[in-house]
Amino acid sequence: MSKGTTKRDRKEKFKIRVEFPDYTGEQVEAATDNTYMLPDVGEEATINYDGKVVTINVNMLNDIRKLGFGNYGSVMLAEVKDHPEIKMAVKRLGLIPSTNNLADYTATTDLKTIRAVGSCNFPHVIKFYAGLIDKRESQVVICMEACETSMEKFYTTMHKIKETKHLDILLKRMINHIVDALQFLKSKGILHRDVKPSNILVKQNPVIFKICDFGISGQLTNSVAHTMMKGTQVYLAPERIDAAQAPEGYGIRSDMWALGLSTLEITAGQHPFAKMNAIGIMSTIMTWMPEPPTILSTELQQLIICLLRIKQAERPATYDEIQASPAMKSLPVDITNGESEMVKSVLANIPVIPEDY
Numbered sequence: 001m002s003k004g005t006t007k008r009d010r011k012e013k014f015k016i017r018v019e020f021p022d023y024t025g026e027q028v029e030a031a032t033d034n035t036y037m038l039p040d041v042g043e044e045a046t047i048n049y050d051g052k053v054v055t056i057n058v059n060m061l062n063d064i065r066k067l068g069f070g071n072y073g074s075v076m077l078a079e080v081k082d083h084p085e086i087k088m089a090v091k092r093l094g095l096i097p098s099t100n101n102l103a104d105y106t107a108t109t110d111l112k113t114i115r116a117v118g119s120c121n122f123p124h125v126i127k128f129y130a131g132l133i134d135k136r137e138s139q140v141v142i143c144m145e146a147c148e149t150s151m152e153k154f155y156t157t158m159h160k161i162k163e164t165k166h167l168d169i170l171l172k173r174m175i176n177h178i179v180d181a182l183q184f185l186k187s188k189g190i191l192h193r194d195v196k197p198s199n200i201l202v203k204q205n206p207v208i209f210k211i212c213d214f215g216i217s218g219q220l221t222n223s224v225a226h227t228m229m230k231g232t233q234v235y236l237a238p239e240r241i242d243a244a245q246a247p248e249g250y251g252i253r254s255d256m257w258a259l260g261l262s263t264l265e266i267t268a269g270q271h272p273f274a275k276m277n278a279i280g281i282m283s284t285i286m287t288w289m290p291e292p293p294t295i296l297s298t299e300l301q302q303l304i305i306c307l308l309r310i311k312q313a314e315r316p317a318t319y320d321e322i323q324a325s326p327a328m329k330s331l332p333v334d335i336t337n338g339e340s341e342m343v344k345s346v347l348a349n350i351p352v353i354p355e356d357y
């Protein structure tokens with residue numbers, strides 16, 4: 001089995017012919033056979049890993065274990081040949097013949113955005129090391145900082161082992177960190193547009209949350225993205241389902257909605273709309289009055305309700321407003337022992353992802 005691929009990946013494999021459509025408005029010339037149009041991405045790259053400068057290529061990446069699997073490819077923990085101290089998360093995105101298809105869009109947006117925002121050393125955005133082309137496997141390879149796990153896997157185990165004693169403070173911490181990340185992205189003119197537990201990563205020592213997966217992130221024009229490019233359906237804010245409600249387009253408040261929904265999902269152990277079909281979700285969402293579980297503090301319940309207001313104009317206007325909420329004000333500046341112990345205990349119980357998954 002080739003690196004970081006499964007039977008599912010391999011079915012998607014074609015001869016290499018790549019052209020990346022440009023969704024920012026400028027037209028890109030069509031690629032000819034066997035050419036790559038990703039600027040600055042080649043078969044090798046020089047990385048700076050905690051001050052250590054090393055030139056790497058895909059043959060030097062040795063897989064250690066699978067970290068996750070998303071819609072467009074797998075993510076492996078890998079170490080660099082002859083440099084075992086260099087460990088990175090390696091995301092592989094298949095290069096497939098281009099029409100204007102979503103897979104190409106994902107590959108180019110993910111790489112462009114993580115390169116732009118992941119190189120700034122911002123603590124709550126996943127750090128970018130390098131983008132590489134793997135010609136043999138027809139893949140774009142994104143090398144980034146490795147985290148322990150995603151919040152999706154974290155909450156599944158957390159509920160399984162009933163480790164929820166410090167959940168309230170941990171969720172406040174997560175909101176605090178992710179809002180910080182989204183605010184940073186906004187300052188760079190970028191909306192995430194796919195906020196959900198599987199795109200929130202967690203690290204320990206110290207506990208820190210980071211946003212990842214820029215596959216469908218969008219450019220902001222005067223704080224609003226004008227395309228209605230789809231995110232994950234069950235996290236779509238009402239204004240993204242019914243475009244008539246949002247003549248002004250998609251803005252930061254749609255990401256706020258997804259963050260509120262993710263917080264409820266983590267608390268309950270399942271998505272609030274898990275058992276509904278698309279029609280059910282659409283009708284529910286337009287009149288929904290969420291009732292956050294009472295195991296959460298009143299100030300966190302209040303914040304979740306604010307993030308999930310149906311009319312986007314009634315959600316917080318800015319990320320600063322969220323950071324100034326009573327829920328965020330009640331959060332101790334330093335990570336508490338309770339949070340650290342909870343994260344440690346949940347991480348120790350997360351099952352290893354099988355090789356051939």
Ligand SMILES: Nc1ncnc2c1ncn2[C@@H]1O[C@H](COP(=O)(O)OP(=O)(O)O)[C@@H](O)[C@H]1O
Binds near residue numbers: 067071126144199
């Ligand atoms: N840097 C990372 N560290 C640890 N796990 C990661 C990392 N990046 C991704 N993952 C895992 O892989 C999964 C898929 O990655 P993601 O970038 O979200 O891809 P997709 O675009 O396919 O959703 C994530 O949900 C997470 O479980």
Ligand SMILES: [Mg+2]
Binds near residue numbers: 070071198
């Ligand atoms: Mg993802």
